[in-house]
Amino acid sequence: MSRPPIYNAFMRMTPNHHSHGYWRTPEGSIQYRYNELQAYIDVAKTLERGFVDAMFLADVVGVYDLDYSHPSVAIRAGSExxxxxxLSAISALGYATENLGFAVTSNIIQTHPFSFARQIGTLDTFTGGRVAWNIVTSYLSNGFRNYGYGDIAAHADRYAWAQEYVDVVYKLLEHSWEDGAVLHDAELDSFLDASKIHTIDHKGERYTVQGPHLVEPGPLRTPVLFQAGMSPDGRSFAVKNAEVTFLASVTPQAAKADIAALDEQSRAAGRDPRSLKKIVQLSYIVGSTEEEATRKREYYRENIDITALQAFSSGAYGIDFNAVDPETPLAEINKMATTGDHMRSILQAAIDANVGDGEQLTWREYLLDHALLPGRIAATPERIADDIQEWVEAGVEGFNVIPTTTLGYWDDWVDQVVPVLQRRGLAQTEYEPGTLRQKLFRQGDRLPAAHRARAIGLG
Ligand SMILES: Cc1cc2nc3c(=O)[nH]c(=O)nc-3n(C[C@H](O)[C@H](O)[C@H](O)COP(=O)(O)O)c2cc1C
Structure with a gap:
């Protein structure tokens, strides 16, 4: 059964996620609360009031510009x-809500897969099946150094590493415990049926894991699997593993072509393309009139910290931008040297699509409105709904909504935009009962039997 588009609130527990420097304004100062659990509980309740599908929690494990020996920029500015x-917040957020999903990022370098399977399996149970895992390979050199890996691993190696990592997690979550392993049978003197709980005996390139998995399976077993990979290796990983994937597409036309290519790749891999949801990230400044929206946009742009954004982009794209003149044409940026091991593909997609509709954007303009975004639009709820409609008509199945402030934005979204979307059939008006997988796919709690996680077995 089809459903209206998916909406996730794109968040990070940090002072500045996408709006670097805006914390210095009275409106942005709400970000002082980035460290308060209650602030996220408040957002979760607001999202649930607007039938938003999930809070999407991005995460990185390093500082952004350490490569270029001036880490003080990102640290001074509170840039990520x-x-x-x-992950530590999900139990509390789940306890405070009933229907909201939590798509949490955890990368392959920060936690051993045995521990991660234990953590996410516990959260599956404690939230009643409302967790998703955003699988990322990590792109910050400082992150790799924090875990003793010397420097960022080469791009292709990261995806091979990620495949082994997820395979270990699949074996633990899907195969270590058979259905029916829990007995609670005093007469048999068996809390559990030991014959149904297995070691996994994984021996691979990086990991050797005996098992069994330490956690009784939750309703999902494997969390809903999110992944964003724009490169050819990233795409192959998505087709093998993800249930929800992000497109790098900057326009609905580009999305249409990207979806067709991805669907073709899925079919070639023997996968039903409908089992992989394609979503994009969009960013809106909401105004009750066009004038108000424009005014808010100008105010917003005036208060962005370009120096901090340059430092942030340096870490993300693996290019030292700190000495780059912000008035440099975007096309020139493309020629700057990089190893290609960072998030270059996101910048590349924007340049290829000539963000700004043919006008020659400068690096400053790109940073203000497009850095890691398909473009920030200031508009009334009606015009935002028009924009969303275009993406939906292009075949896009959902959206990560990027706020201006991660904490303060959501009342405007829920009170002003959601009702318009609902009137147009572009947003759900109630939650489907059940787990996050059932809510998103309407096909049960478990992964389809053909999914790699189920098919992999313990052999
Ligand atoms: C919506 C979205 C959210 C992302 N969230 C994270 C994140 O939280 N942490 C992270 O390390 N990478 C994150 N990424 C980056 C991806 O994991 C990946 O590095 C990027 O899409 C480039 O893919 P590629 O290496 O296949 O080109 C995100 C990407 C997108 C599009």
Missing amino acids: FPGPDP
Whole structure:
């Protein structure tokens, strides 16, 4: 059964996620609360009031510009620093809500897969099946150094590493415990049926894991699997593993072509393309009139810290931007040297699509409205709904909504935009009962039997 588009609130537990420097304004100062659990509980309740599908929690495990020996920029500006651990918040957020999903990012370098399977399996149970895992390979050199890996691993190696990592997690979550392993049978003197709980005996390139998995399976077993990979290796990984994937597409036309290519790749891999949801990230400044929206946009742009954004982009794209003149044409940026091991493909997609509709954007303009975004639009709820409609008509199945402030934005979204979307059939008006997988796919709690996680077995 089809459903209206998916909406996730794109968040990070940090002072500045996408709006670097805006914390200095009275409106942005709400970000002082980035470290308060209650602030995220408040957002979760607001999202649930608007039938938003999930809170999407991004995460990185390093500082952004350490490569270029001036880490003080990102640290001074609070640019994705500090960063409390999002996984630690999910139990509380789940307890405070009934239907909202939590798509949490955890990368392959930060936790051993045995521990991660234990953590996410516990959260599956404690939230009643409302967790998703955003699988990322990590792109910050400082992150790799924090875990003793010397420097960022080469791009292709990261995806091979990620495949082994997820395979270990699949074996633990899907195969270590058979259905029916829990007995609670005093007469048999068996809390559990030991014959149905297995070691996994994984021996691979990086990991050797005996098992069994330490956690009784939750309703999902494997969390809903999110992944964003724009490169050919990233795409192959998505087709093998993800249930929800992000497109790099900057326009609905580009999305249409990207979806067709991805669907073809899925079919070639023997996968039903409908089992992989394609979503994009969009960013809106909401105004009750066009004038108000424009005014808010100008105010917003005036208060962005370009120096901090340059430092942030340096870490993300693996290019030292700190000495780059912000008035440099975007096309020139493309020629700058990089190893290609960072998030270059996101910048590339924007340049290829000539963001700004043919006008020659400068690096400053790109940073203000497009850095890691398909473009920030200031508009009334009606015009935002028009925009969303275009993406939906292009075949896009959902959206990560990027706020201006991660904490303060959501009342505007829920009170002003959601009702318009609902009137147009572009947003759900109630939650489907059940787990996050059932809510998103309407096909049960478990992964389809053909999914790699189920098919892999313990052999
Ligand atoms: C919506 C979205 C969210 C992302 N969230 C994270 C994140 O939280 N942490 C992270 O390390 N990478 C994150 N990424 C980056 C991806 O994991 C990946 O590095 C990027 O899409 C480039 O893919 P590629 O290496 O296949 O080109 C995100 C990407 C997108 C599009």
